[in-house]
Amino acid sequence: MELGRLEDMRASRLVSVLLLLQNRQRLTARQLAEELEVSVRTIYRDVESLIAAGVPVVGEPGHDGGYRLLGGYRTRLTGLTAAEAETLLLTGLPGVASELGVGPLLAATRLKLLAALPAELRERAGQLADCFHLDAPGWYRDREHVPRLAELAEAVWQRRPVRLRYLRWAQPHEIERTVRPLGLVVKAGTWYLVAQAERIRTYRVSRILELAVLDDTFDRPTGFDLAAYWTDYLDQFDRRRHRATAKLRVTPGALTHLPGASVLSTTPDGRHEVELPIESVEWAVPELLRLGGDVEVLAPDDLRAAMTKAATELASLYPVEGAQRE
Structure with a gap:
């Protein structure tokens, strides 16, 4: 392996050590070694290099000891590589953000992110935006009208129950129900609400006729994973559909x-x-x-x-x- 490659790997690892200490307050050499998949001896050398570079890393002995950054020291260094910057900016979905009511916030966040990037990464990020665009809805269908989406998203975020009037296929077609909104999913341009009453169900947001956000709050079910629930829901849907x-x-x-x-x-x-x-x-x-x-x-x-x-x-x-x- 070339010497330059080894130096790049070590520089990247030093940044990782610094960011881990910044984000987790205190870590032992063994914890850092396990996190970065290197030896404890390598961590000792890396910490010595950080101290020599002027980073105030202190080591404390004892059962509750470990390495920490002195005096709340923080760095503005993000450690983003070109690939990481490109991947992060691919997550910016302006159409979805606009429907959720956070379009201006997304734009401001993107500007701050771009301003924090080195010139080279900023240029590559701009090129990415020029080359890729996500249009979620399928062909020959209009985007659904979901005027209550932003309000519903706020209820999900604030963990506030909602009382809704909903139009469904089964009889009776119109129902009223108070639910605890757990998450929102967009699939092919269509928004779905995952919410819990006596059990967890899926509701198509465009079929919500009326919506009222209640004042009290709720606790999310222990261990609930929105992505895992949605995957299981789709599997069950296909089994029910293909009879x-x-x-x-x-x-x-x-x-x-x-x-x-x-x-x-x-x-x-x-x-x-x-x-x-x-x-x-x-x-x-x-x-x-x-x-x-x-x-x-x-x-x-x-x-x-x-x-x-x-x-x-x-x-x-x-x-x-x-x-x-x-």
Whole structure:
């Protein structure tokens, strides 16, 4: 390994030691070694180097001892590398921030971050903003109107219960419920509220008809993880949604358009017999028709009959050239 590379690694580690002491107040040499995955002897040498550079690191013996920075010493050094700066700025989602009501705050924060970066990183961050843009909603759909989103986000942040009137698909369609908002999730441009009443449920924010934030506060459930809950919710949603299975014979090209299909066998002509989870016959027919002759339904019988009916109706609209149309 080149000498310059070794020096860069050591400089980066010294910065890490300094920032760890700044953020955690007091750490032993062993704790620092475990955090940075180096030996205790290496930490001793690094601390000596920091002291020689004028950083007021003091070591205290005893059971509760360790290294700490003297007199509340703090550094303005961030230790950001070019890759870290680029990654951090990729998290700036102006559209989402605007919907949450924190667009001006995000802009001010970004300006402060850019001002704190060295000139080289500031230039690269600007280039990143010019080269990448996130547009979350899917094609052919408008962004949902969510006028209560900022108020709801404040309730999540302040841990205040909300009383809401909600429009749902099941009967009765309109319900009133007091919930404890635990988090907000945006998926493909659609906002969802994760909230707890007698149990944790998911609500589509655009279907909240009325919202009132209450004055009292609540404690979040111990160990609740919003990302883990959402992943589990999506898994359960797919299992509830796909209640039936179709057996199909498809071309290799069609198989690429059928995510979730499991190949059972391959026929001599190169087609695949597959199983595909489906919501219902009504849902499956238009999805399979778009693949034309590249897919044949083998089972269930009611889906095959529905495909036959749809294909017959299409054929009657587009008769073979020269045939007499009734």
